[in-house]
Amino acid sequence: xxxxxxxxxxxxxxxxxxxxxxxxxxxxxxxxxxxxxxxxxxxxxxxxxxxxxxxxxxxxxxxxxxxxxxxxxxxxxxxxxxxxxxxxxxxxxxxxxxxxxxxxxxxxxxxxxxxxxxxxxxxxxxxxxxxxxxxxxxxxxxxxxxxxxxxxxxxxxxxxxxxxxxxxxxxxxxxxxxxxxxxxxxxxxxxxxxxxxxxxxxxxxxxxxxxxxxxxxxxxxxxxxxxxxxxxxxxxxxxxxxxxxxxxxxxxxxxxxxxxxxxxxxxxxxxxxxxxxxxxxxxxxxxxxxxxxxxxxxxxxxxxxxxxxxxxxxxxxxxxxxxxxxxxxxxxxxxxxxx
Ligand SMILES: [Zn+2]
Numbered sequence: 001x002x003x004x005x006x007x008x009x010x011x012x013x014x015x016x017x018x019x020x021x022x023x024x025x026x027x028x029x030x031x032x033x034x035x036x037x038x039x040x041x042x043x044x045x046x047x048x049x050x051x052x053x054x055x056x057x058x059x060x061x062x063x064x065x066x067x068x069x070x071x072x073x074x075x076x077x078x079x080x081x082x083x084x085x086x087x088x089x090x091x092x093x094x095x096x097x098x099x100x101x102x103x104x105x106x107x108x109x110x111x112x113x114x115x116x117x118x119x120x121x122x123x124x125x126x127x128x129x130x131x132x133x134x135x136x137x138x139x140x141x142x143x144x145x146x147x148x149x150x151x152x153x154x155x156x157x158x159x160x161x162x163x164x165x166x167x168x169x170x171x172x173x174x175x176x177x178x179x180x181x182x183x184x185x186x187x188x189x190x191x192x193x194x195x196x197x198x199x200x201x202x203x204x205x206x207x208x209x210x211x212x213x214x215x216x217x218x219x220x221x222x223x224x225x226x227x228x229x230x231x232x233x234x235x236x237x238x239x240x241x242x243x244x245x246x247x248x249x250x251x252x253x254x255x256x257x258x259x260x261x262x263x264x265x266x267x268x269x270x271x272x273x274x275x276x277x278x279x280x281x282x283x284x285x286x287x288x289x290x291x292x293x294x295x296x297x298x299x300x301x302x303x304x305x306x307x308x309x310x311x312x313x314x315x316x317x318x319x320x321x322x323x324x325x326x327x328x329x330x331x332x333x334x335x336x337x338x339x
Contacts, residue, residue, distance in 0.1 A: 011327040011336035013065070013074045023063065023327075024335045029088035029255055030059050032262065036272045039264050052276075055082040059089050063336065065325040074325060081308040085279045086272065088255035093308035098285060099249035100311055101300045102160060102181070105287075108294045115157055115183040115290075117220035119248065122146075122180065122203050124213055126173035129274035136163065136176055136278055138207065143178065146206035147288060155192040157183040158289020162248060165278070167257050167271060174274070179248045183290060253279070
């Protein structure tokens, strides 16, 4: 039995800056992903897909929030997330968590090491669906080789690495690539400097490629200028740095890239099939060097497979005296309602 229109309140959850949190949109996309897994189950007869569909369907069905009596803001404190790699709801939660972790890690690295930051994008040629899984395996090996090179080890202090896969729908190919955030010593731009052409040949060697891959390197703007507008510059640069860090913290696969449109299609089924297989049991993000140490020091949990309820560690004190708000997914009206 569904409530009549007057008996329910639609969930509204806003961020500190007043932006609506799109719970409804993510849940609808998760349900659409579930439909794809269901279709794969009927098509292949493999129960594995049916199980994933069930998990996706029950992802975040009920959300428990605490409402801060002072600000009126909601804070999620209980929910069940399915943790299926391709779940749009879970990917969103992961992105938030990764971004938050990276913000803390970058701040701490700046404090401890006063490091500089560079972004590196390592790519390979596009591959077809069958080539995706072996290519990702090769890239992980290539990555280890690259960061085992003395030249790279001496020039960098660590890394944050995220594997992203985009799809070229015209050619029906996949483009796996690494987004990398590298802390480097202050004097990196002197003798340790590795220019773009050298990064390219190092990556080519590490990947054992017979072609020259596209490698992009850019510096995250430092705080070089000292003048009357110094403070403003610092604020702006800190913001740019942060924006850049947030940009790289997105969880690797855009769900609108996986499932296009709002219906189950043959093309979408193929994409889900290949990506599901390629990403199964793979860690898509990784930390190394000082970033790994700081991640450990700050006692940050696993953003990929860990708890997806609590994003920010510090402000869970809200709980005391807060009102509980329960929101349930209503399959009929396709939205979260508060009873
Ligand atoms: Zn989920």
